[in-house]
Amino acid sequence: MSEAFVQCAGVTKRFGNTTAVDDVSLEVERGQTLALLGPSGCGKTTLLRLISGLERPDAGTISIGGVQVAGGGKNVAPEKRRVGMVFQDYALFPHLSVRDNIAFGMSGNGRKERVDGLLAGTGLAGLGSRMPQELSGGQQQRVALARSLAAGPSVMLLDEPFSNLDPELRHRLREAGRAILASLQMTAIFVSHDQEEALSLSGRLAIMMNGRIEQVGSPSEVYNHPATRTVASFLGDANFLPGECRDGRLQFELGSVAAKSDLTGAVDVMVRPERLKLDSKAGVPVEIVHADYFGHDQLATVRLPSGDAVKVRLQPGRHFEIGSRTSLSLAGDVVLFPA
């Protein structure tokens, strides 16, 4: 494992009585893309602003590329940190042309050629003399990206960079953005509240809630092995059922399976809807209460004999009448939490 390129240790930031960022420690390796995912107001944007130097931490240290930039009496000004910021609303300079926006942070010779290269590389060729107001949202977003890259940052910080775009465009730009960052082997941290975006775009995922990092890991680790109940229910759909662990076995309403956990006694059993199946032949008898049809799949709500409701993901082709009866059985792993 290579050494951490961006490192936060015990970082805390308060606004009045609110603790926006609470004792956060986080490491991002060189060339890695980390997504900070969390609900609105969880402190993820503040963490990004602390790393960029736009805010000053109340406690803890931050270093970039092995150099401490904040904490311990040190505070390197934002302009000296070589971080590229892409804002949610892009923050393009309205009085400067696209070309001048991109060239703003550049220094040295050959600026014109480098701007031309960036314009071409971000699909903006021919738009250099336009003013920002004359561009579409997607084009503005690419100018913002090009402008940050032009300054030669050592790390890119992106604050909800795709959230102001319509879904189809968002998807395309996300792919383009990933390709550009990957080709430059750029270290990047981006903030999102969109799960799908965070899961697909990042090499690593950090879940942030109430100012704290709840879990860091690869997207599949976090999805399949959530560290806490809150992470489990924030990321994707989750069912919780009561159960009991004894002698290495888990006993709960859907049956008895080997318990992959050291827990004993009462537990909460988390089952993802796609780890369940509906089948009239075997399992626990259930009643179909409700179904949401999404096109690529559907999510059915069924009621167990105990009265608990459980969500089940189904293939789009299947059809169940509301009120009809069938059977529910487990089709994959469960995750156990202390009750």
Add this chain to the structure above:
Amino acid sequence: MALTFGALRRPHTFRAPPIVAVLAAGVGAAMLLPLVYLVIRASDNGAIVETLTRGSTVDTLIRTCLLAAAVTAAAIMISLPAAWLTARTDLPFRGVWSVLFSLPLVFPSYVGAFVLVAALGPRGIVQNWLEPLGVDRLPDIYGFWGAWLAITLFTFPYVLIPLRAAMRGLDQSMDDAARSLGASPLGAFVRVTLPQLRPALAAGGLLVALYTLSDFGAVSILRFDSLTRVIFIQYKSAFDRSEAASLALLLAGVALAAVWIESMTRGKARYHSQAVRRTPKVVRLGRWRWPALAFCVSLVMISLVLPASVLVYWLVRGLDAGQSVSFVGSAAVNSVQVSVLAAIAAIVFALPVAVLSVRHPGFLSRLTERASYTGFALPGISIALALVFFGANYAPWIYQTLPLLVFAYVVRFMPQALGASRSSLLQTNPKTEEAARGLGKGRVTVFTRITLPQLLPGLSTGGLLVFLTAIKELPATLLLSPIGFSTLATQIWASTNEAMFARAAAPAILLVLVAAIPTTIVVLREQRAR
């Protein structure tokens, strides 16, 4: 999800850079200086209670307030139809009328008064025409009604301009909702539309009321004893100037009371436009077009064409009689010079206060902002007297110098520059500054290359407004000008006082022409902004 960090973050982020805080606090303190000193000087007067409760003082106070009320009411009566016709109907040449209705502002009210006297007074145009017919007396134009007419005709645009903007911004769906709930067209206007116009009416009405309270030139020329005139006569004639100071404080109190009354009428309702807004329907005038046009033509005739014609008439008469006009040259240069200085100084003073109040809201910023707005209410004569006393007692080296005169203008007119820079700063995305810092630029570079260019349109509008009002200012100019320093305003004043109409015409025409340039630019910008 209304609560994002955008909302939480602003008030706490980044304490104001010390230099901004210090500059802003300094400006705030300087702006308070005249009022504070006026209070100190007036309380020196052992007989201040006697002065203020004397019968003649009370009479003057009542007269002054009556004039302000009458002028405000008349300005609203003129503005309501004029604004409605240009904002909501299919009146022909609406754009042209819009500009023409704003232009009377280029006439200072003392020029208006001079025009009135030169046309209708003794030895005036009309009497000259009628003399051969044996008419040697016209109805007296001096006094209350003369002052009322002169001030109303040249200040009503202060109500008209915000009112027109408010009418354009009205949401048709509110009117529709009222109609669907069973209100008649008139009922909907009175119960739904008019209350929405109230903030604009109150704000414009306040401007007119403050203008009337502080007006010195028109009431003096028309010999109406309002507070300003009484103060000036006291100051010029009495040996003891404490009485003038007490009266100037009283006048400042009345003006502050007017501001307070306006803020009370605002009430609790918030008037903001929804994201989805239906533009108001255009009312078809049909046959009513002709009376509407007649109204517009007569308004422009009496507030613009007639005054201009009277000025030209007297200029031509003067030239015929061999009057030289070369003397206005240096006065014009002085006027422009001192007003440009005031505009620049006002912008420089306003910037730190605006930056502090928009970017770093808090206790200090509220305080400095309030302090900076006091000049908005303070009548020019009160500011001028305070500075005269202050200069004479504490700073003789600055008394009767250009810097003190410019400072008086700045105290009086900086609120206009502050308002303009505040609103353009509010429209500037602070993230553009953060983005620039992320791109490797320091605070100073970011301010000069990112913030300032975005502020320029707002700052230049503010500067134009200060220039326009400073060049028309009379009482402070009279009291604070360096000896031998004459401006267009003081020349008009001196000549009119001696009934030398022909001699007053040339500087008046020049002043109106110079003032017309910034007015037209500001009005056209306001038109284009939509």
